Amino acid sequence: MLPITNFILLSAVIFSIGAVGVFFKRNIITILLCIELMLNAANLAFVAFASYFGDSTGQLFVFIVMTVAAAEAAVGLGLVIAIFRNRETLNVDEANILKL
Amino acid sequence: MDKYVNYITILPEAILSLVAFVLMLVDAYTSGQKRRLYAWISLGGFIAAGAAIGWIAVLLATNATAVPASTYMGMLVSDPFRLAFSTIALVVSTLTALAAVAWLDEDSLPAGEFYSLLMFATVGMLLMASAGDLVMIFLGLEILSIATYVLAGYRRRDLRSNEAGLKYYILGSFATAFLLYGMALTYGATRSTNLEAIRVAITSGKVDWSWLLLVGGGMMLVGLCFKISAAPFHVWTPDVYEGAPSVVTGWMSTGPKAAAFAAFLKIYIAVFAVGAPIMGLAGATQKALTIIAITTMIVGNTIAMVQDNVKRMLAYSSIAHAGYALVGVIANDWRSVAFYMLCYGVMNVGAFAVVAAIGKRYDRETMVEDYRGLAWDSPVLSLTFAIFMFSLAGFPMTAGFMGKFLVFKGAWEKGLSMLVIFAVLNSAISVYYYFRPIMTMYFSASADGDRKRTVLGAAAVAALAISVAGVFYLGMLPDGVLKFFALSSK
Numbered sequence: 001m002l003p004i005t006n007f008i009l010l011s012a013v014i015f016s017i018g019a020v021g022v023f024f025k026r027n028i029i030t031i032l033l034c035i036e037l038m039l040n041a042a043n044l045a046f047v048a049f050a051s052y053f054g055d056s057t058g059q060l061f062v063f064i065v066m067t068v069a070a071a072e073a074a075v076g077l078g079l080v081i082a083i084f085r086n087r088e089t090l091n092v093d094e095a096n097i098l099k100l
Numbered sequence: 101m102d103k104y105v106n107y108i109t110i111l112p113e114a115i116l117s118l119v120a121f122v123l124m125l126v127d128a129y130t131s132g133q134k135r136r137l138y139a140w141i142s143l144g145g146f147i148a149a150g151a152a153i154g155w156i157a158v159l160l161a162t163n164a165t166a167v168p169a170s171t172y173m174g175m176l177v178s179d180p181f182r183l184a185f186s187t188i189a190l191v192v193s194t195l196t197a198l199a200a201v202a203w204l205d206e207d208s209l210p211a212g213e214f215y216s217l218l219m220f221a222t223v224g225m226l227l228m229a230s231a232g233d234l235v236m237i238f239l240g241l242e243i244l245s246i247a248t249y250v251l252a253g254y255r256r257r258d259l260r261s262n263e264a265g266l267k268y269y270i271l272g273s274f275a276t277a278f279l280l281y282g283m284a285l286t287y288g289a290t291r292s293t294n295l296e297a298i299r300v301a302i303t304s305g306k307v308d309w310s311w312l313l314l315v316g317g318g319m320m321l322v323g324l325c326f327k328i329s330a331a332p333f334h335v336w337t338p339d340v341y342e343g344a345p346s347v348v349t350g351w352m353s354t355g356p357k358a359a360a361f362a363a364f365l366k367i368y369i370a371v372f373a374v375g376a377p378i379m380g381l382a383g384a385t386q387k388a389l390t391i392i393a394i395t396t397m398i399v400g401n402t403i404a405m406v407q408d409n410v411k412r413m414l415a416y417s418s419i420a421h422a423g424y425a426l427v428g429v430i431a432n433d434w435r436s437v438a439f440y441m442l443c444y445g446v447m448n449v450g451a452f453a454v455v456a457a458i459g460k461r462y463d464r465e466t467m468v469e470d471y472r473g474l475a476w477d478s479p480v481l482s483l484t485f486a487i488f489m490f491s492l493a494g495f496p497m498t499a500g501f502m503g504k505f506l507v508f509k510g511a512w513e514k515g516l517s518m519l520v521i522f523a524v525l526n527s528a529i530s531v532y533y534y535f536r537p538i539m540t541m542y543f544s545a546s547a548d549g550d551r552k553r554t555v556l557g558a559a560a561v562a563a564l565a566i567s568v569a570g571v572f573y574l575g576m577l578p579d580g581v582l583k584f585f586a587l588s589s590k
Contacts, residue, residue, distance in 0.1 A: 008288070008312075011284075015277075015281055018277070019274075019277075019278075022270070022274055028266070028270075031270055035270070035273045035274060035277055038274070038277035038278075038280075038281065039276075039277050039280060041281065042277065042280040042281040042283070042284045043284075045281065045284035045285065045288065046284045046287065048288075049284070049287055049288040053291055055291065057235075057287070057292070057293050058284075058287055058293075060235065061234075061235050061238075061283075061284075061287070061293060064235060064238070064239055065238070065280065068238075068239070068242040068246075071242070071246055072242065072245075072246055072273060075246050075249050075250060075269070076249075076269050076273070078250070079249065079250075079253050079262070079265045079266050079269055080266070082253060082256055082262050082265070083259075083262040083263065083266055086257065086259050086262055087259060087262075
């Protein structure tokens with residue numbers, strides 16, 4: 001069995017890719033995918049710990065996260081469709097009526 | 101009743117979810133928009149859930165065996181903390197349901213979805229208040245957040261509302277991911293997701309990799325600071341609060357924020373407040389939070405001063421109020437934070453209900469100059485708004501004063517004198533921008549003489565009357581509520 005550190009490092013790398021992507025990608029769909037990447041990095045960490053401890057709580061958490069992520073993606077895509085209908089672009093830089 | 105399944109402890113959440121489902125069915129099977137009917141159904145649901153909370157309170161006080169402190173294998177915890185934050189959630193959502201009746205009519209938006217989403221969101225808040233496990237905090241937070249994303253973008257054809265919903269969605273999910281990853285690392289460090297077990301593990305120093313706990317704790321803190329909109333994680337707040345419909349903004353700035361504070365306090369008590377010397381976690385967290393609280397207050401109050409849009413001004417004011425409440429978190433005093441969030445909830449929902457009424461269809465008139473001479477056209481509405489502004493500024497006799505007083509007193513007794521002095525100074529600065537709309541309403545001539553008088557429906561009048569009564573009740577006679585929060589038993 002591989003040492004647990006490898007899994008945690010991998011999950012940290014995936015999480016960082018996702019977090020950096022949210023900041024630097026300009027397309028909303030890509031941003032949604034990056035957020036999905038971050039959630040699944042956490043899932044990876046959870047299952048790695050759960051199998052290392054021989055404890056089922058972490059695996060249970062993963063199922064809940066997967067369900068929630070699906071619901072979240074559905075709502076996110078709904079919002080994307082709403083904004084696309086009114087504006088016909090998916091570039092976040094052009095979603096700028098409200099000044100930041 | 102065993103400690104695993106207990107139908108009494110889950111009753112408030114069960115009632116609300118059930119009524120929300122019934123409401124969706126009623127909405128689907130009635131022809132046309134029966135807005136009054138939907139509002140009545142959701143009001144009934146909130147009142148029934150409130151009664152269930154009351155029943156749990158009575159059982160907790162009299163019969164210890166009927167309601168075990170921890171049920172569903174430690175997922176649900178029934179204690180004064182739960183009762184306090186559940187009450188806040190229900191009060192805020194009920195007031196919002198009342199205030200929304202007129203707004204939904206005005207904008208001709210579908211009402212059935214609105215009320216069921218509001219109720220599902222409230223279920224999420226109740227679960228966060230009663231969570232005894234990181235799993236439950238995450239689940240409650242997501243039930244709440246997903247409904248809130250939709251509510252923020254509820255004006256489907258309004259670009260500003262679309263943008264508010266999308267921005268809230270992206271930054272909210274981003275924060276959730278941080279929180280979740282922090283939870284994963286905390287689980288790795290302490291071998292448990294149960295808050296009590298985590299607290300015990302940290303207190304007794306049974307942490308496998310303390311650096312995991314340090315990183316995990318930090319990431320949870322970042323996620324939570326996003327959710328309570330503390331600086332420097334506040335950038336989404338003004339945009340989202342400005343773009344979302346006013347009634348929804350009033351609710352978002354109080355209910356979900358109170359629930360986020362509940363989660364913050366739960367995690368703070370379990371992970372950060374314990375004195376075990378794990379790489380100086382407790383001390384470092386306190387220092388970091390002190391800096392965050394001070395920045396939050398400065399950013400909120402100074403930027404609020406230069407805002408010309410009342411909604412945006414109230415958004416920055418909401419950031420500042422999160423800073424004041426953080427003082428209570430740092431003092432590890434959940435009761436005063438709960439009381440503060442109740443006070444803030446009552447006055448802010450009221451203030452935004454007035455903003456919605458003045459703003460008219462699609463919130464067109466929300467600039468300060470739109471309020472010119474309003475006192476002569478709608479004297480009662482202006483007086484109500486002035487009362488809420490006085491309360492937000494923290495004038496004596498109002499809820500805002502009593503809330504701040506209790507938080508600052510608790511922090512002062514814990515020896516956080518510098519922080520308290522700073523918060524009081526900030527609160528004095530805030531008087532300036534709260535007075536601006538009042539001055540404009542009372543001391544400027546009306547721009548156009550033929551402005552129509554703002555007419556409110558019965559439900560909005562009821563919401564405002566309850567809010568005003570609440571402001572004075574909490575400000576002058578807080579004993580009853582404090583006793584309910586078990587403050588006096590300390």
